[in-house]
Amino acid sequence: MVERSYSFNDIPAIQVLSPEVAARIAAGEVIERPASVVKELIENALDAGATAIQVEVREGGFTFIRVADNGHGIPRDQLPLALARFATNKIRTAEDLSRVRTLGFRGEALPSIAAVARVEILTRTAGEIEGTRLIAEEGRQIVQPAASPVGTAVTVRDLFYNTPARRRFLKSPLREAERIRETVHRYALGYPHVAFRLIIDGREVLIAPPGTPLERAAAIWGREVADELIPVSWEAADLRIHGLISRPTLGRASRAFQHFYVNGRPIRSGLLAVALERPYAGRLPAGRYPLAILHIDLPPAFVDVNVHPQKAEVRFSQERSVYWGISQAVEAALAPFPRPEEATIAWPFEEAQPAPRPLAEPSVEYGRPSRWRAVGQLLQSYILAQSEDGLIVVDQHAAHEQVLFERLWAGDAIHPLPSPLVLSFSAREAEQLEAELETLRSLGFDLEPFGGNAFVVRALPASLAEQPVPALLNVVLEEAAALRRGGGDPRERIAMRLACTAAVKAGDGLSLAEMQALLDALQETWSPATCPHGRPAWFLLSREEIERRFLRR
Numbered sequence: 001m002v003e004r005s006y007s008f009n010d011i012p013a014i015q016v017l018s019p020e021v022a023a024r025i026a027a028g029e030v031i032e033r034p035a036s037v038v039k040e041l042i043e044n045a046l047d048a049g050a051t052a053i054q055v056e057v058r059e060g061g062f063t064f065i066r067v068a069d070n071g072h073g074i075p076r077d078q079l080p081l082a083l084a085r086f087a088t089n090k091i092r093t094a095e096d097l098s099r100v101r102t103l104g105f106r107g108e109a110l111p112s113i114a115a116v117a118r119v120e121i122l123t124r125t126a127g128e129i130e131g132t133r134l135i136a137e138e139g140r141q142i143v144q145p146a147a148s149p150v151g152t153a154v155t156v157r158d159l160f161y162n163t164p165a166r167r168r169f170l171k172s173p174l175r176e177a178e179r180i181r182e183t184v185h186r187y188a189l190g191y192p193h194v195a196f197r198l199i200i201d202g203r204e205v206l207i208a209p210p211g212t213p214l215e216r217a218a219a220i221w222g223r224e225v226a227d228e229l230i231p232v233s234w235e236a237a238d239l240r241i242h243g244l245i246s247r248p249t250l251g252r253a254s255r256a257f258q259h260f261y262v263n264g265r266p267i268r269s270g271l272l273a274v275a276l277e278r279p280y281a282g283r284l285p286a287g288r289y290p291l292a293i294l295h296i297d298l299p300p301a302f303v304d305v306n307v308h309p310q311k312a313e314v315r316f317s318q319e320r321s322v323y324w325g326i327s328q329a330v331e332a333a334l335a336p337f338p339r340p341e342e343a344t345i346a347w348p349f350e351e352a353q354p355a356p357r358p359l360a361e362p363s364v365e366y367g368r369p370s371r372w373r374a375v376g377q378l379l380q381s382y383i384l385a386q387s388e389d390g391l392i393v394v395d396q397h398a399a400h401e402q403v404l405f406e407r408l409w410a411g412d413a414i415h416p417l418p419s420p421l422v423l424s425f426s427a428r429e430a431e432q433l434e435a436e437l438e439t440l441r442s443l444g445f446d447l448e449p450f451g452g453n454a455f456v457v458r459a460l461p462a463s464l465a466e467q468p469v470p471a472l473l474n475v476v477l478e479e480a481a482a483l484r485r486g487g488g489d490p491r492e493r494i495a496m497r498l499a500c501t502a503a504v505k506a507g508d509g510l511s512l513a514e515m516q517a518l519l520d521a522l523q524e525t526w527s528p529a530t531c532p533h534g535r536p537a538w539f540l541l542s543r544e545e546i547e548r549r550f551l552r553r
């Protein structure tokens with residue numbers, strides 16, 4: 001137990017938080033990460049009756065998220081209300097809570113987003129000739145007329161700019177972009193009649209025109225997977241279960257491809273998964289999980305959606321009948337696929353069955369969250385790595401340069417030298433170094449004039465700890481001279497030069513462990529596609545390309 005003793009004078013006083021601080025704390029419940037913003041904005045678009053939704057994000061959504069829809073729009077006089085806490089057009093009374101058919105109803109999402117980001121809403125209703133723009137930043141709001149198509153586009157910039165702790169807690173933009181992709185997929189799979197388009201860092205990674213559930217599954221999971229899906233359709237009294245599930249010939253190593261929607265709301269639930277999987281027992285090998293897009297529709301009064309801050313879980317008042325219903329529905333759909341022990345004709349080539357093919361997911365060139373595994377080094381210059389998509393060839397110098405550059409740029413850890421080092425320079429050099437002192441300190445150097453033209457160095461940025469100090473400072477001096485001639489941002493330019501100096505070179509032998517460490521570090525960077533100068537850091541030789549070359553396709 002932690003014991004605390006306070007003298008009477010320093011007992012912390014209880015204070016009511018200012019509304020801004022309270023809003024920021026509450027926002028954390030709803031807006032955990034960039035993907036939560038995307039989720040809330042998509043839900044608003046669907047609630048507004050949109051038939052086309054476009055999602056665009058940059059840098060994992062941290063710098064830019066825009067969700068544009070062709071829904072009913074927001075009338076100008078109501079626009080400021082959209083950002084007020086607990087303001088909603090979806091319920092009016094407490095009783096309405098048991099009748100909610102919309103995805104939103106708490107009036108919490110937009111105010112929560114506006115508490116932790118800069119928000120701009122551009123909107124127009126069919127009844128208005130002119131649209132409206134609302135800009136909300138740091139608690140201030142500006143409303144002005146603006147040209148706009150019918151519908152709403154919400155832009156969210158600089159997410160968590162005022163809550164740096166949350167920003168730090170989150171993983172790299174790559175991981176967040178992947179979560180955003182999963183979020184868009186989840187809604188796109190559940191709403192096949194709505195067109196979806198997703199753009200990540202300027203690349204269109206999903207385009208899904210309105211279609212049937214099967215067509216939508218094909219747009220997202222690929223034709224080959226869609227060919228393995230079968231329909232589910234089952235009804236009893238008030239409960240209706242419908243959607244698509246995989247034949248027992250197709251399974252996945254995880255439950256990531258199981259999607260459940262309760263009255264259109266995507267839901268996470270281990271229990272629903274168990275109900276789905278029970279009928280597969282004996283049909284699907286252990287450790288494999290079926291794929292599913294399953295809708296569970298029942299009267300809203302039987303579902304309590306108000307139990308989870310992100311409305312990602314529900315409580316059923318008729319829990320047992322819902323689980324029983326799912327198992328029944330799935331069992332009925334799987335009837336044409338008898339369990340091996342029940343099969344009347346034994347399948348003679350059980351062993352020889354081809355393994356299920358991996359999903360032909362649209363692959364983002366960079367944006368793979370799965371870990372790259374180092375398999376070897378080529379010409380002492382390139383790292384060969386295996387990924388889910390094929391062979392990755394990494395330029396070891398460019399990759400390491402990018403890793404070091406980002407560490408320096410972000411403010412590296414400080415590595416104290418075992419003993420301070422005094423170095424002398426020419427008068428001119430000393431003057432140049434003096435001019436860059438602030439920049440160097442901001443990069444993690446502890447450097448001070450030491451009388452005459454000497455400097456004392458006490459610490460280095462941790463990424464440069466192995467490097468000889470005089471060589472590092474020579475590089476800084478060279479770059480300082482170049483900056484004087486050419487211009488540019490001194491901090492960036494110096495960090496780039498230092499990263500280049502300290503990075504492994506072509507021709508350096510690396511152990512497998514060193515290669516793996518470099519791959520892991522590269523995957524965590526903000527911008528792993530290139531080195532700081534913009535040269536590519538790696539390329540993918542895809543499975544398809546490899547198969548083509550061996551004439552397997």
Ligand code: ADP
Pocket residue numbers: 040044045047048069071072073074082083087088089090103104105106107108109110111151152
């Ligand atoms: P909720 O969805 O729970 O009502 P939000 O904070 O998400 O709360 O949105 C507040 C209100 O703003 C909504 O009730 C709706 O009236 C309006 N609104 C938000 N987004 C849109 C949109 N894309 N199209 C039309 N109206 C919207």
Ligand code: MG
Pocket residue numbers: 040043044103104105109110
């Ligand atoms: Mg909402």
